[in-house]
Amino acid sequence: MKQRINLLIAFSVVALIVLSTVQCYLVKTTYDYKVAQFHTEIKNEIANISNNYSDIDSVIVSKKEALYKQLTENYIQGKKTKIDIKTGILENEFKDILTQKIQRKFERELPNLKIDFAIVLNKFIYYQNRKKADTIFSEKPFIQNKLYGNLASLNHAFLVRSYVGTTNGTYANQNYKLLTEDSMYISVIDWEMIILRRMTFILILSLLSILTLITLFVIAIKALIKQKKVSDVKTDFINNITHELKTPLATLSISTKILEKKNIRDNDESFNAIVNTISRQNNRLQSLIDQVMANSLTENQIELQKEQIETEDFLHSIVNDFKLTYSKISIITDFQTKKTKLVLDKFHLTTALLNVLENAVKYGSNTIILKTKLVENQFSISIEDDGIGISKNKQSLLFEKFYRVEQGNLHNTKGLGLGLYYVDQIIKAHQGSVNVISDLGKGTQFTILLKV
Numbered sequence: 001m002k003q004r005i006n007l008l009i010a011f012s013v014v015a016l017i018v019l020s021t022v023q024c025y026l027v028k029t030t031y032d033y034k035v036a037q038f039h040t041e042i043k044n045e046i047a048n049i050s051n052n053y054s055d056i057d058s059v060i061v062s063k064k065e066a067l068y069k070q071l072t073e074n075y076i077q078g079k080k081t082k083i084d085i086k087t088g089i090l091e092n093e094f095k096d097i098l099t100q101k102i103q104r105k106f107e108r109e110l111p112n113l114k115i116d117f118a119i120v121l122n123k124f125i126y127y128q129n130r131k132k133a134d135t136i137f138s139e140k141p142f143i144q145n146k147l148y149g150n151l152a153s154l155n156h157a158f159l160v161r162s163y164v165g166t167t168n169g170t171y172a173n174q175n176y177k178l179l180t181e182d183s184m185y186i187s188v189i190d191w192e193m194i195i196l197r198r199m200t201f202i203l204i205l206s207l208l209s210i211l212t213l214i215t216l217f218v219i220a221i222k223a224l225i226k227q228k229k230v231s232d233v234k235t236d237f238i239n240n241i242t243h244e245l246k247t248p249l250a251t252l253s254i255s256t257k258i259l260e261k262k263n264i265r266d267n268d269e270s271f272n273a274i275v276n277t278i279s280r281q282n283n284r285l286q287s288l289i290d291q292v293m294a295n296s297l298t299e300n301q302i303e304l305q306k307e308q309i310e311t312e313d314f315l316h317s318i319v320n321d322f323k324l325t326y327s328k329i330s331i332i333t334d335f336q337t338k339k340t341k342l343v344l345d346k347f348h349l350t351t352a353l354l355n356v357l358e359n360a361v362k363y364g365s366n367t368i369i370l371k372t373k374l375v376e377n378q379f380s381i382s383i384e385d386d387g388i389g390i391s392k393n394k395q396s397l398l399f400e401k402f403y404r405v406e407q408g409n410l411h412n413t414k415g416l417g418l419g420l421y422y423v424d425q426i427i428k429a430h431q432g433s434v435n436v437i438s439d440l441g442k443g444t445q446f447t448i449l450l451k452v
Helices: 002-049 058-076 082-090 095-109 189-199 200-259 262-266 266-293 313-324 347-364 419-429
Strands: 115-128 134-138 146-149 158-171 174-188 307-310 330-335 343-344 365-377 378-385 433-438 444-451
Touching: 002 095, 002 158, 002 174, 002 189, 058 082, 058 115, 058 158, 058 174, 082 115, 082 134, 082 146, 095 115, 095 146, 115 158, 146 174, 174 189, 174 200, 189 200, 200 262, 200 266, 262 266, 307 313, 313 330, 313 343, 313 347, 313 365, 343 444, 347 378, 347 419, 347 444, 419 433
Parallel strands: 330 365
Antiparallel strands: 115 134, 115 146, 115 174, 158 174, 307 343, 365 378, 378 444, 433 444
């Protein structure tokens, strides 16, 4: 059973991890899709408001083409090197003006987005008639090749579009053509928050799903652990009831065999002693059976036969009977109440109080103090002992059926673990309460409160 439960727990853990991983993967996939969708939206919107800058300032576009022609002709004449051409293009005089104009256009057309951009030069190729193309400049996109814009890095930017432009010119009666390629990169400020806002519903749903999985997992694990505890308790109970029944049965068996001897039957004193032993063991067996049957009832099933009693006298009678049975135990009474009349079931309450007193003896008490007092219109019965005490983590289990206090992994004191459960059921049936205060090695105090 234990191995099966451990396997189920292990399987549940693995299943939870797998399901959580799948859920995280789905969220990540959705996030990537939303990012791609957002980029596409930005690309389409910018494509609608930008057409190779000609709609921003045609004069600047003309100046740019004139600059490109001038640099090319200087290159043809041998006045400029390829590096000079690149430097001349990147250090153009209309860089700042065009950056500001494009920035204002973005702010006007896309007011809900804060956009940084950069347009970088990728290629500058010179063609002349049928001659082989002369690549003056061709590089991968780098922020160092920025023509316009306010981006400081391309690390978190994405490509919106590439512009391929051609310029025709004539020099020394020779026609030539220029092919240029530049790319626009965009960075939307706080784009992560925009994506997360769009995913709010999915994130909440995913979070609830994961929380539901974890909750169900915890409930299942608790149920399995509880089942394991119940199984252990049943096994422990069977072992202990077997032990408890073996002793009187063995004594009865031996006593019966002794009675078969003629010399015992002829000796009245020996005969009566054996009969008394059989009677006591029979009573012991009956007591064990009654205890198990009585504790199969809940507080709502117990039928009380209540009567009005003088509580202090009632407690004195219980103490006197207890002293006869446990003459070596010192029991002290400290009644701070007098002639308190309560309506109680004498039989059940006597058994309950004796269970608490006998428990104190079982767990090493030599002195027991029984006190009474009135606490906020309730009659308080306090039973304090100097036994071994109960650790804090065990106290919440004391009133569970079949539970017995352990020392290490051993039950040093035999019993069925029904005594305190019975006490709790009887007191609850009287609409009262019972609680315990204890420290390991410092004794235990049980307090019973009954309505006045």
